[in-house]
Amino acid sequence: MPSFFRRKRLMTVLIGFVILVVLIGFSMRDRSELTIPEKFIQDTVGWAQTIFHSPVQLVTNTANNIQDMFNVYEQNEVLKARLAEYKGLIQENQQLKKDNEELRATIDKTNSLSDYTPIHATVIARSSERWFKQMTINRGEEHGIEKDMAVITSEGMVGKIKSVSAFHSTVQLLSGFDRSNKISSWVLREDKENAFGLIEGYDMESGKLLLGGIKQDVELNKGDVVISSGLGGVFTKNLRIGKIDEVVNDQFGLTKTAYVEPFADLFDINHVMVVDRKMDTITDEEQNGEEEQ
Incomplete structure (x- = not known):
């Protein structure tokens, strides 16, 4: 009895193997059309792939989009930093250009001041409370500055010396005059x-x-x-x-x-000249006296 079942199982395996070989051979032939079972299997597999592919593709696209967003954010931050650097360089260049123009104008003005000796100075401070009235320059008594000396730029007068210390002076602007x-x-x-x-x-x-x-x-x-x-x-x-x-x-x-x-311009001053009134030209009375002599 047991041998009968063993033979039956062996026969089943052989038949199954033969059928598998036949199916393989049948499927490997060049055919213009698929059989109904093949069509069913192909469609089933296709729908299954579609069902699984859509969420996978969605997750993949979302992950890629997120990654792109992070990349764009990082690139944007880098560009912002570079733009800030460029703006700083542009502003620095403009300020240097302005200072250069002011210094050139001051030099030209100095060459034309043949009647008196100007003392060059730089504005180092302006009080927020008295911005329109006074400012501080980096020249004082040690540089020959005295109270009430006129203060000018290359464009014109801006004020007078109000008070003097050894190395600094306070300038009273024309806008603070009464x-x-x-x-x-x-x-x-x-x-x-x-x-x-x-x-x-x-x-x-x-x-x-x-x-x-x-x-x-x-x-x-x-x-x-x-x-x-x-x-x-x-x-x-x-x-x-x-x-x-x-x-x-x-x-x-x-x-x-x-x-x-x-x-x-009384509100945008960087470089000034203090005019030494002692170096002024002789007065008209002295000039007339010399002519009479």
């Missing part, structure tokens, strides 16, 4: 005699200097140049101050007041 700080001035008029006036203060609202003490019969025009006269004994003469912007009558109608636009 009626206690006056500059005797000439208004240069084309084809006419110079008109006298006094810089008596600064109008914060208009950003203009106030030139008072002008006689009622004196005619001033917009654009007339205002310079220091040197008659006050404090400032040297012929320092450029500004130009006439507007002329109005005072409240009593006896004199005129002119609004003067400063030549120099």
Whole structure:
């Protein structure tokens, strides 16, 4: 009995093997069409692959997208850093260019100041509370600076020395002047005699200097140049101050007041020159005395 079952199993295996060989041979033939079982199997496998492929592809794409996002973020951070460096270099270059232009203008101005000796200085501080009124420069008594000396740039006057220490000085800007700080001035008029006036203060609202003490019969025009006269004994003469912007009558109608636009930018100052008034030219009286002799 057992041998019968063994033979039966062996016969089953042989038949199965024969059938497998036949199927393999059948499937390896060149055929234009598949059998129904093959079509069923192919479709089943295809649908199974599709079902498994879609989520796998979705996960793969998501992972790739996330990786791309991280790469883009890193690249963006690198580009931002480089852009910040470029902006810093551009700003530094612009500042150096500006300083170079200011220094060149200062040198040119120095060459034209034959009547007095300028003392070069650099602005080192401006108080936030008194930004419009004063600043500190890196020159003091040891450099020949004295109180009330005029301070100018290549464009024009910006103020005067308010206080002095050994190596630093405080400059009172024209924008901080009031009626206690006056500059005797000439208004240069084309084809006419110079008109006298006094810089008596600064109008914060208009950003203009106030030139008072002008006689009622004196005619001033917009654009007339205002310079220091040197008659006050404090400032040297012929320092450029500004130009006439507007002329109005005072409240009593006896004199005129002119609004003067400063030549120099009072709020953006880096390099200045302090004018030694002792080096000014001889006075007109001395000159007339020499001519009489």
